[in-house]
Amino acid sequence: xxxxxxxxxxxxxxxxxxxxxxxxxxxxxxxxxxxxxxxxxxxxxxxxxxxxxxxxxxxxxxxxxxxxxxxxxxxxxxxxxxxxxxxxxxxxxxxxxxxxxxxxxxxxxxxxxxxxxxxxxxxxxxxxxxx
Amino acid sequence: xxxxxxxxxxxxxxxxxxxxxxxxxxxxxxxxxxxxxxxxxxxxxxxxxxxxxxxxxxxxxxxxxxxxxxxxxxxxxxxxxxxxxxxxxxxxxxxxxxxxxxxxxxxxxxxxxxxxxxxxxxxxxxxxxxxxxxxxxxxxxxxxxxxxxxxxxxxxxxxxxxxxxxxx
Numbered sequence: 001x002x003x004x005x006x007x008x009x010x011x012x013x014x015x016x017x018x019x020x021x022x023x024x025x026x027x028x029x030x031x032x033x034x035x036x037x038x039x040x041x042x043x044x045x046x047x048x049x050x051x052x053x054x055x056x057x058x059x060x061x062x063x064x065x066x067x068x069x070x071x072x073x074x075x076x077x078x079x080x081x082x083x084x085x086x087x088x089x090x091x092x093x094x095x096x097x098x099x100x101x102x103x104x105x106x107x108x109x110x111x112x113x114x115x116x117x118x119x120x121x122x123x124x125x126x127x128x129x130x131x
Numbered sequence: 132x133x134x135x136x137x138x139x140x141x142x143x144x145x146x147x148x149x150x151x152x153x154x155x156x157x158x159x160x161x162x163x164x165x166x167x168x169x170x171x172x173x174x175x176x177x178x179x180x181x182x183x184x185x186x187x188x189x190x191x192x193x194x195x196x197x198x199x200x201x202x203x204x205x206x207x208x209x210x211x212x213x214x215x216x217x218x219x220x221x222x223x224x225x226x227x228x229x230x231x232x233x234x235x236x237x238x239x240x241x242x243x244x245x246x247x248x249x250x251x252x253x254x255x256x257x258x259x260x261x262x263x264x265x266x267x268x269x270x271x272x273x274x275x276x277x278x279x280x281x282x283x284x285x286x287x288x289x290x291x292x293x294x295x296x297x298x299x
Contacts (some may be wrong), residue, residue: 003244012133013236020240028245072247079133097243100136101264106287107263111258113293 006064006094007032009077010086011042013099017074018053030070033058035081042078061085061114067093075099083108090115132267135171138185139266142175145203146183149262150175152281155273159192172280173270197229258292 005021006011010032021027024125032050035044036089039082044061050057064070065088073089075082075098083103089096145148153175170188176181177186191198203210214229225232226245245251271278282288 001195003247016236020237024241024244026248061142095247101132101267102260103264104132104268104292106265106268106285107259109261110287110290112292113261 002028004028004030004071006070006073007046008064008073008075008089009034009038009042009048009081010046011077012045014046014049015052016073016075017076017099018049018055021074022053022055027054029055030056031063031064033055033063033065033084035061036075036079038121046127063090065089065094070094072097079104083112084099088113105122106124135173135185135187136247136263136267137176138173139263139270140174141201142183143184143263143266145201146177146181147298148177148181150183150269151178152176152279152295153266153270153273154279155270157274160188169249171270171274173273175266187211195226197232199229199232258285261292 003026005027007018007029009015010018017053018029018032022029029120032046032053032055032067034046034057038046047057058064064073072095075085075089075096077085077099079101082098082101085103086096086098086102101109102112139150146230153173155171155173157171159165159168160168161233170190171186173185173187175183175185179282188256198214199212200213200215212231214231217230218225219230220226222248235261265282265288268285269282272284
């Protein structure tokens with residue numbers, strides 16, 4: 001089974017995530033999406049990451065929050081948006097990998113980790129949360 | 132917060148327990164004119180009394196250089212590792228990551244795919260994720276306040292740790 005992976009924002013480490021996941025035969029990277037209200041530099045970086053990876057870019061997060069089209073979402077924004085984007089993806093019914101740190105406050109981290117399906121994967125620096 | 136979590140991860144793993152009190156100081160090293168410091172020292176103590184000095188620094192000779200040094204002094208000996216001493220052919224034209232680091236993210240993401248596919252159990256617990264974040268937040272508060280900060284002082288630290296799939 002091929003896992004359909006989307007990116008909710010693609011700044012900082014996103015190039016590495018896209019390169020590695022894009023090269024894994026178990027994965028198909030379907031799109032990068034960025035919040036329309038994100039900072040100008042974040043929108044530009046996300047668009048550039050999508051272009052470099054050769055995947056579609058959408059200026060609307062809903063494009064990767066469709067459980068019928070995406071199995072997993074990588075949240076790779078600046079840390080202050082991590083928890084909010086993760087919760088939004090979880091509410092849409094897709095699994096989530098959050099780049100580190102999972103949040104910038106313990107309250108926000110708890111809001112993500114309190115999801116019944118929450119589980120850490122790989123490293124304390126990135127957190128995988130089931131839908 | 133973003134990059135500092137790595138050394139807190141490493142210290143927690145090497146010491147076998149997380150820090151409970153931290154003291155942080157910062158300094159500019161790469162770009163002295165920057166308003167934000169780019170290098171940090173954290174003094175950390177665990178509940179059993181183990182001490183650690185953690186350093187995060189951006190003052191490297193060349194862009195994208197990686198330098199990691201670890202000295203672990205234990206009751207039965209001392210462990211020392213430095214990426215400077217690793218074998219490898221490096222030039223300005225070909226500068227792969229040090230052997231001890233190369234492929235780490237690939238391994239991490241492969242594990243994530245295994246986990247999502249139900250082929251693997253998580254190697255890190257949600258409580259550990261939360262614990263590292265709490266220490267990082269305490270370190271940040273110490274930097275702002277200029278005093279040692281206990282992890283207990285971090286807002287919401289006294290809440291029960293959320294249980295996850297891994298906490299059965």
